[in-house]
Amino acid sequence: MIKTKAIIGALLVSILFAAAPAAAQEGGHSTPEIKKEPWSFAGPFGTYDRNQLQRGFQVFREVCASCHGARLMAFRNLSEPGGPEFTEGQVKALAAEYDVADPSVAGGTRPAVPADRWPSPFANEQEARDANGGALPPDFSVIAKARGTTQPFPWWILNYFTAYSEGGPDYIHAVLTGYHEPPAGVTVPEGMHYNEYFPGHNIAMAPPLSDGAITYEEGETGSVPQTTDQYARDVSAFLMWMAEPHLVARKEAGLQVIAFLLLFAGLMYLVKRKLWAKVEH
């Protein structure tokens, strides 16, 4: 009896849910759905690809960092386990190439040490806007978690079961590869660029990547294509690491915790069953 009711209720609810967004989307602006990319760090067993993070850092450093800051990342993070894992020597040498503000030394700046945070490219918001035609390049420290994608009903429900948390990198990859000529009849304001995936389609940032713009070093695992798509993938992965530097350790701990809980639950069930066996209930 309750089953039939539940089924009727579920049907009713799902019809409402399915009909509502369909009706609402009529006449709405059309941004194509962003595809889920296969990331190495997706899912409960996900882990960062060290080589990809190193390449992504190269893209970030050579391209993004000229306008975008990363104020929450310290140089030392780059050598920590679970990240790009540069050697401490490499990080020390890298840090020394940058100057950071330090009011306690003569001249007000000194070369950075691994404990310093990544220096911002502009002194303040106004300077950043002046250099970028009035637009403010956002800080990249947690950008990979400050952006996301949406899936139409009912597919977003699946996200809770697949632990989908890669909306940020999916979005970044889509925007970086989403530049093209505006469709017929669409005019792009001066100083703006058409982007298929950027909300509103007009983005102030010029296409930052192009095929062959960054030269990857030949690695042990063979060469990696030097294309816009590959650069976008690598830098998205790097930005995800920057936003979530302890992801690998967190997921490893999670597997142990869930395994423990399953075992504990099984044992508690047996305790409960044995205890209640003598009681009519």
Place this chain on the structure above:
Amino acid sequence: MAHESSYVPGNAVEKWIDDRLPIIRWSKEHLMDYPTPKNLNYWWTFGAILAFMLGVQIVTGIVLAMHYTPHVSLAFDSVEHIRRDVNGGRVIQAVHTTGASMFFAAVYIHMFRGLYFGSYKAPREILWILGVIIFVLMVTTAFMGYVLPWGQMSFWAATVITNIVGAIPVIGNPILELLRGGFAVDNATLNRFFSLHYLLPFVIAAVVALHIWALHVPGNSNPTGVEVKSSRDTVPFHPYYTMKDLFAIVVFCIPFAWFVFFAPDILGHPDNYIMANSQVTPTHIVPEWYFLPFYAILRAIDFNIFFIDSKLGGVIFFAGAILVLFFVPWLDTSKVRSGSFRPIFKWFYWLFVANFVLLAYLGSAPAEGIFVLLSKIATAYYFIYFLIVLPLLGRFETPRELPTSISESVLKHSTPVGGADPALAKTTH
């Protein structure tokens, strides 16, 4: 529940303590011997799960407060500092934020269980009212907690929700300014919210103590709704329910851990990873999922009712949606406690549940197109259920025959009966 104390001090020290502060006697009576109906199903384990969650939130919250800085220019970075630099910080912070969601999931199940099995009926009205007070305190605490990371959603949720108070005539604005500590949401707001967010959980703990006290006077209700008649109907709380509840808590921790370790941000909103900025309004201001049904009710009133403008109307319905819960014990006129024996009630009840889920969905949808109409219909049914269905149904409905006692119902159901009510069948494993 009145029963003889079976506690005998085991040694001279216990005897000495018992003569001065009989806390061991009290614990044995209330935490171990407390007679509990033997037919409680798993929906009854959510009380223990909620007590556990309150503990989790308080413990993780105290640790977080050691590392958090309540200042508009430092709060956002201090939360990131916890995630990045504090030992185990990423997990503690995720347990606390995901824990809020799990806490609300459990409290909704607990409340819906009460609504189905008529747990609010005499003599448990005060027990129910204390529960509603706890819910209101939880909503307040969670809302203030959501403001603390000082992201875009924190800031704009604080602005929108405090604005609600401003809609109240005459006293609205002074209260609004008192809440915010100024004319706009700013550092003063963040500071007082932090202070209150730390205080309220302890108030909740105190009301929980009263809630459990009010439970222990009449004793637990049960799925049949028939009161306990003799000791044959009950088992001691320990070990029967301590172990069953512990099992349920461990099972509850599995999805909890799933979110904490594999998707700690999925229940939040990406915009909250952007630092609060009073100059930039997010495209959609959405509260946390557990407020969505009430947010949908708030937004559904977009028309003036006589001299009441739509803004105040929304606030009245929003507040009314929670206040109506206080009166449920008197709105429901049925003499039969458990919904299992009320054939027509069940239809309205499950429609109410579906309607509540729909309201949650509507709260997250943009206020346009068909959503606007659906919100109004769903809001109307929310109130119709409490104000019309529950009072009238008790007069017209013919309930099914009740078992004479818990034991009788248990015996009847331990031999498989075709077409038995699954809500009852669940009690017989």
